[in-house]
Amino acid sequence: MTSSLKLPADWSDLDAKAIDTARLLAADAVQKVGNGHPGTAMSLAPAAYLLFQQYLKSNPASPTWAGRDRFVLSAGHSSLTLYIQLFLAGYGLELEDLKALRTWGSRTPGHPEYGHTDGVETTTGPLGQGVGNAVGMAMAARRERGLFDPDTPTGESIFDHHIYAIASDGDLEEGVSNEASSLAATQRLGNLTLIYDQNAISIEDDVDIAFTEDVAGRYEALGWHVQTVDWTNNGTGYTEDVVALQAALDEARSVTDKPSFIALKTVIGWPAPTLRGTGKAHGAALGEEEVAATKEVLGFDPSKTFEVDPAVLEHTRSQAGERGAKLEADWQLAFEQWRTANPDRAALFDRISKRELPEGWDAELPSWDADEKGIATRKASSAVLQSFKNLPEIWGGSADLAESNNTTIEGEPSFLPSDRQTKMWSGGPFGRTLHFGVREHAMGSILNGICLHGGTRPYGGTFLIFSDYMRPPVRLAALMNLPTTYVWTHDSIGLGEDGPTHQPIEQLAALRAIPGLDVIRPADANETAVAWRTLLAQNNRPSGLALTRQNLPVFPRGTEGFAEASEAAKGGYTLIDAEGGEPDVILIATGSEVQLAVKARTQLAAEGIQARVVSMPCMEWFDAQDDAYRESVLPNSVRARVSVEAGVAEGWYRLVGDFGKTVSLDHYGASADQATLFEKFGFTPERVTAAAKESL
Amino acid sequence: MTSSLKLPADWSDLDAKAIDTARLLAADAVQKVGNGHPGTAMSLAPAAYLLFQQYLKSNPASPTWAGRDRFVLSAGHSSLTLYIQLFLAGYGLELEDLKALRTWGSRTPGHPEYGHTDGVETTTGPLGQGVGNAVGMAMAARRERGLFDPDTPTGESIFDHHIYAIASDGDLEEGVSNEASSLAATQRLGNLTLIYDQNAISIEDDVDIAFTEDVAGRYEALGWHVQTVDWTNNGTGYTEDVVALQAALDEARSVTDKPSFIALKTVIGWPAPTLRGTGKAHGAALGEEEVAATKEVLGFDPSKTFEVDPAVLEHTRSQAGERGAKLEADWQLAFEQWRTANPDRAALFDRISKRELPEGWDAELPSWDADEKGIATRKASSAVLQSFKNLPEIWGGSADLAESNNTTIEGEPSFLPSDRQTKMWSGGPFGRTLHFGVREHAMGSILNGICLHGGTRPYGGTFLIFSDYMRPPVRLAALMNLPTTYVWTHDSIGLGEDGPTHQPIEQLAALRAIPGLDVIRPADANETAVAWRTLLAQNNRPSGLALTRQNLPVFPRGTEGFAEASEAAKGGYTLIDAEGGEPDVILIATGSEVQLAVKARTQLAAEGIQARVVSMPCMEWFDAQDDAYRESVLPNSVRARVSVEAGVAEGWYRLVGDFGKTVSLDHYGASADQATLFEKFGFTPERVTAAAKESL
Structure with a gap:
């Protein structure tokens, strides 16, 4: 010794x-x-x-x-x-x-x-x-x-x-x-x-x-x-x-x-x-x-x-x-006494410990009617969160961007010591709404710790650009198979005036590169609801939602040729097919750019070109489908393809192939209103239409 | 008021x-x-x-x-x-x-x-x-x-x-x-x-x-x-x-x-x-x-x-x-007096202020003879740094990994207040070797500040995996056109025993996604020297070197059909061509995987298949070449292509095309010696050979 x-x-x-x-x-x-x-x-x-x-x-x-x-x-x-x-x-x-x-x-x-x-x-x-x-x-x-x-x-x-x-x-x-x-x-x-x-x-x-x-x-x-x-x-x-x-x-x-x-x-x-x-x-x-x-x-x-x-x-x-x-035997004794005295809480404990959602948990999930003016997907996400009010294992907050990320479940108390309450935020030590402060990196590692501790399902929000600040814990969540959820809003140049320091360009590609992480960019409010439902049904993977600041049209689901939003759970699906179902060209888009593809489809049809629009909210989910399904959405025989996403092209070549075109943004953004930026940087139906014709 | x-x-x-x-x-x-x-x-x-x-x-x-x-x-x-x-x-x-x-x-x-x-x-x-x-x-x-x-x-x-x-x-x-x-x-x-x-x-x-x-x-x-x-x-x-x-x-x-x-x-x-x-x-x-x-x-x-x-x-x-x-007039007066009294320093000031390198600055750049056992590119990088001893504007260090990143110029003082010197590190307030501590993120933003202040050329080292900790300032360097240099060693599963938390898988793809950043992964010691020479000749872009921990063979440059290493400055080049110059298949590889492509070429030749090996140390440099050059390296007519890189496939589809194959690593690594990992994860000449045949 x-x-x-x-x-x-x-x-x-x-x-x-x-x-x-x-x-x-x-x-x-x-x-x-x-x-x-x-x-x-x-x-x-x-x-x-x-x-x-x-x-x-x-x-x-x-x-x-x-x-x-x-x-x-x-x-x-x-x-x-x-x-x-x-x-x-x-x-x-x-x-x-x-x-x-x-x-x-x-x-x-x-x-x-x-x-x-x-x-x-x-x-x-x-x-x-x-x-x-x-x-x-x-x-x-x-x-x-x-x-x-x-x-x-x-x-x-x-x-x-x-x-x-x-x-x-x-x-x-x-x-x-x-x-x-x-x-x-x-x-x-x-x-x-x-x-x-x-x-x-x-x-x-x-x-x-x-x-x-x-x-x-x-x-x-x-x-x-x-x-x-x-x-x-x-x-x-x-x-x-x-x-x-x-x-x-x-x-x-x-x-x-x-x-x-x-x-x-x-x-x-x-x-x-x-x-x-x-x-x-x-x-x-x-x-x-x-x-x-x-x-x-x-x-x-x-x-x-x-x-x-x-x-x-x-x-x-x-x-x-x-x-x-x-130690454990003593605890077990007390545990059994607690179970007997608290049967409802014991049932909740059992359910949450297994990360099981209750029967009909998604019954209150909102849906939206067709609406050209539409709603931002960050706001749709907020509506979805409100529907989880009675699922107490779902809790989270934001890195000081609650109002921007729309991460708060209304009426729920903040998770705060009583003496830390403020005029804006009331709560208590057992509260539900998390306040991370301007600390994206710690937020990521704290979310991992929450998942490691027990069966609750935490989420954390920030701007998509600041996913860069939290990459190390996002990677570790994927490596550990932890079901953390990231609410990344302001997901493109569509955020507008804050300019290039705040506009994600390469973040979608960089996040998709992380093995085991699902990156989900819904095209409208209803896809947002399906995204939440799908990711919560998973127990062993982190998910990141890329949501818009700006309004997006709500597509007329189940009518006018538009598919049901539930198809989004497959990661990629035919949102609206070519007239006759035999496309000359396939337009593959995500998030706020899907509407451009839909408009380009109409423009192309006027010129006698039949286009299919594929919404691809989650490449990882799409890749997990069987060959037959993927072939049904992206038939090998149709080589004319265009991807449309307001981010770098990297990651799209696999899907568009040798004859395809990418409508992408491979440089930094600028400070201006979103409509101007989309126009100036070429995110217009016309450019998609032109790319489709080049691809043919 | x-x-x-x-x-x-x-x-x-x-x-x-x-x-x-x-x-x-x-x-x-x-x-x-x-x-x-x-x-x-x-x-x-x-x-x-x-x-x-x-x-x-x-x-x-x-x-x-x-x-x-x-x-x-x-x-x-x-x-x-x-x-x-x-x-x-x-x-x-x-x-x-x-x-x-x-x-x-x-x-x-x-x-x-x-x-x-x-x-x-x-x-x-x-x-x-x-x-x-x-x-x-x-x-x-x-x-x-x-x-x-x-x-x-x-x-x-x-x-x-x-x-x-x-x-x-x-x-x-x-x-x-x-x-x-x-x-x-x-x-x-x-x-x-x-x-x-x-x-x-x-x-x-x-x-x-x-x-x-x-x-x-x-x-x-x-x-x-x-x-x-x-x-x-x-x-x-x-x-x-x-x-x-x-x-x-x-x-x-x-x-x-x-x-x-x-x-x-x-x-x-x-x-x-x-x-x-x-x-x-x-x-x-x-x-x-x-x-x-x-x-x-x-x-x-x-x-x-x-x-x-x-x-x-x-x-x-x-x-x-x-x-x-x-204020400026007074300063100018003193400045002129200083110039007169210090003509050599004034010349240095003028040169550094313009970020000009002196005539013949790269004369002492090392080169290596062919060597099958070889040398790690991190060590080659160290030898290159030693050759910059007389270029005092080049200075830098590591985030507590000096010995692993090989970032120290021997004999140069540390940049340290005199009372902070230690047994291992002597120096003074005007020293050259930087010690960032375990702070990759601050290192990145400090390197930006150094470049913003004046004309010196700072570099900073850490493991490639920890580029994730410093992405925000790397992006800002690219956005601001600052010529920072990142020495990212331990660039793949080849680092071995430290395991999946330390093995970069998705980092190369994620870094290549950043607009304006050059990501350079040299295939051998001589490419490493060319990489440094090329990146220092640039004034308006950040560069990241991805370097190996393990030894890599030094190719026999200019003999046995191998191209000169200087070709690496073009980002991608034919390292060794198909017999007769008419390849059946093109093998495109980077860094430590180039040697696998070279061996696969020999195996394929034995089966009568002629393969060209393209070393692609920097996609960004290759993309900047003219069409004719790129066509000469990757002729459109040759559709059988294989990429070989121990990282995710994302980013390679563009180059290998619809008929190509990727030999990639799309899941996390493991803790074991590097030889075992390469073998277990299929980074072998045989797998490259098989992929080439599938591609044909």
Whole structure:
């Protein structure tokens, strides 16, 4: 055991040896594969051991038990910190898994992957995201508590539990973590504790070159409860004071009106004799000599690798297993009592936990009559949201654009501590309308955290252009198969006067490039309703709605040759066919440009050219249809095709083919009213007509 | 004049009237077009007037004079704050321009656009970006000072000037501003002053719902010099105390070892009688009644619009004009003295100011002999950078991945205050190697600020996957025609063990979608050198290099049928042709996949199929070639084509056409060594060969 360890009085030598075993497993695992991040896993072993053996309300035998505390390793590169505790506590990982670190097919990939390894609550690695996820989990915990058990006093409900996260220097340099942390304080998330592993080392070594701020001071200014546990004794020595950390965690848990921040000052790679405290210990194998020397420091046999004393493993697994089993059993008892006392809420809990929508859930979905003047799809989306009033699992808001994104369900309370209510927004801690502030990036990672925590269905709105600010969490939602929904309004130059900084040009193509994300751009109000219905019926994919600021005509569904809007669920469909059903040319359009295709069809008909108009609100849904359906919409025999979308052409060549034309916008927009912009940039029926003739 | 104005004793009634005129022009301009942001422009009028009439070292007649202070309106939605001062000071905007606000072809677009309106130093609107730009400008000012005049004491050089920025609540909610501000303090940017318009209102009204932190406290914790100027008198009344603001600006300028933060507490929309202090004053026209009522408050004729007393305009233009002319004339005198005393530095100044590279600048560019084992393109890029040692305008660094991105020019000092040097990094305030910390987003906006400030050529590195974190400033670089360079390494599943969170799949397609950005993925070391040479020869476009972590073979250039690497400057070229020059099939590949196409060509030849291999390092450069050249590389007659790139297929259909095949990766990666990943995901010569046969 390292001389530096200071453990609680009731811990045994086996606990101390388990901690040192964890350090050496980290060093060995990285050494074996030849790459990875040993240093943090070594120095954080005492903290991680405390959490997984004594602190977290969790049960290794039941890693998805609803009553558990959540643990987020935002510093995902230190995946071994987590894997080794999962191994020691008995979550299903074995020594062979640790030996297979970072190799094909292993349960121990380079970064923790949600859904891949039991006990991993979120996929981390891109820095800062885990902090946002943890904030989202803490918000979800409060909302779920409000749905299922609003009346029990704080701390006494079976739905009260805590979110713990570990963040590195890098996590706290990333802006997304500051965004999320600021909001966490506004929200008074007393159920959240963030441990900051302040080792002052990143890949470029000493952080003095780039990160000299007073991080704890920043968190105080943000409004967190802040403590510092300094294992470095202000640089004079090193004491891994687990007792002090435990006390800080206790204190953090006792503060219920603020999230808690614990700055834990550590020496990375401790106790590696020459590489501790250096950037070299961060992201590379230590080298055989250093690993052996570390083993000698710890009293382990330097000639052995992956050495685990069976007595240690027996101790850690029985300790964590027995503790966890009792925690869950007690909880289950209370849970059953709650179920009996609250049958309606229990039914809601069961339904939401499975992400099942109730029978007839979409009965109130609005529909619109044909209307040439029409309605903006953002407004149609708002009407759809109002129809979900009685589906409390659907909740969300905007990154300070509620009135523009039309994301508010009228009459529903804001999700806000009572003392944060304003003239415009009333609400309470269990409210429904989210206010993210001007923080698109944190919004994305918070939505992920909400989905990871439980079965609710969160949505978040901003302008489509600012999807660029939130791409990292959108990608992670897709990677994790989370059903987040993005309400991206102001989806083209049609937003008008705000100009090129606000007009999305390349965003649709760039978003469609993300595997596993559905990008949906409805052509009218009724397609918007179908879009919401279709995306909510999915459980395992994120969806982004691209909605207009400006009014769009509502097509006369089921008459005058127009197809029913329900066809939009197939992603692409014949909105209005060529006279006679044998098109000379196919016009494929999305969103606000579908109306141009419809008008061009009439113009072409006047010249004796028969055009089919295909509305393609979602390429991903269309691609998922069978060959026969796709062939029926886009018959291979019709090579004359035109795509119409006010964005870059990239992504359309696949559908229009060698003889097709794209009516697209491959440069930036300008500041003017929308009618002028469409005209000036060539989004007119005439240009579509001309392109169709060129294609023939 | 509003009773609340407290002006310096030597200001006249005309100054007071000018300020009120500015407020009403803002209200009128938004009212006329029917949309826009009047409120902040009204309440910030006194502060903006102080800056443009009395404070900034600037000359309306000479808006790009090198010695000027820079002004950044990070709160770009309040473009009128800037436009109206440019009008009053005489930068060329006239009343007609203000009347044309937010209309087609005007010089007053919705958000300020760099290169479009004289006096606009950067394009802003996407919140937070201006803060990063300002930090970049302040860094550039110091670097340029070090290049041209390193020995003059601080404050006495003609290259000493100041950067001022105005930020809104929304700017400071965005994570990018925190990233940039943290780095600004580490860098001790004493030449930077940020005025925070703390009006506590954003689009969703009172920021209490989302932004309750102690912002000034946060900036203190970041390490800034912080002052508060409270015009609201702690809520007890309203005094627009310009004297106090001026004193705070003086104090800020006197602090040279820290950037300065001035929290200016204002009431948005002041003095509009009913809408001031509300979200309604932020982003919509006030309405005719409210505008008229405001005019009455200010003693203006409510029946008139765009009223500017000729005496006011005469006063403001002569005051700003005379002051500016004198400032510049004095500077020019000193500048000429400096030129005479420093002829070499003056020559360097002239060259860099024009972004001209010296004759023979690329003479030391490395080249590599054929080598099957090869070298990673990130390492080749490093060798190229070393050859730029004597081109001091080329400078840059990494977002904490220097050793991975290979972005360091050996032996060059870090750009660091002396007291921030570490064991690993020595340097000084005029150094060359940048350390951004784990802050990709701020890195992007800082690179923009550096380019906006002067003629240096900055680069910044991170992993390609984290281009997602920095998309907003990359887009803005393209929109502003700034020649930033991004060194994006670890460009595919070839990075191996870090797994799907780190493996770019869709990033190449998503970046290629950005209009005006060149995305360059070299196939070997020699293409990497040509890529750098080509991108540096461009002055008006950002470029992103996608470079490998893993070794790539160096092709035998000029022998065995392989083309010279210099052909890569055309974006796409025949690397090795079909035997006889009449290909049956064309294999188009980029980066690490070109070697697969070369091997497939041999396999196909063994079966009697003649394949041409086209290396396509940069689609944008290829598209810029003339038709004849493109036809010579990809003859229309050859329809059998295969693209090979370890990323999504989107973007390739245009080149491979209806009969082509894409060898692509349309799902996420995995954690394993790179050889296994290429094999498991089908990036093998055999798959390319099979695709070629299918295409025939």
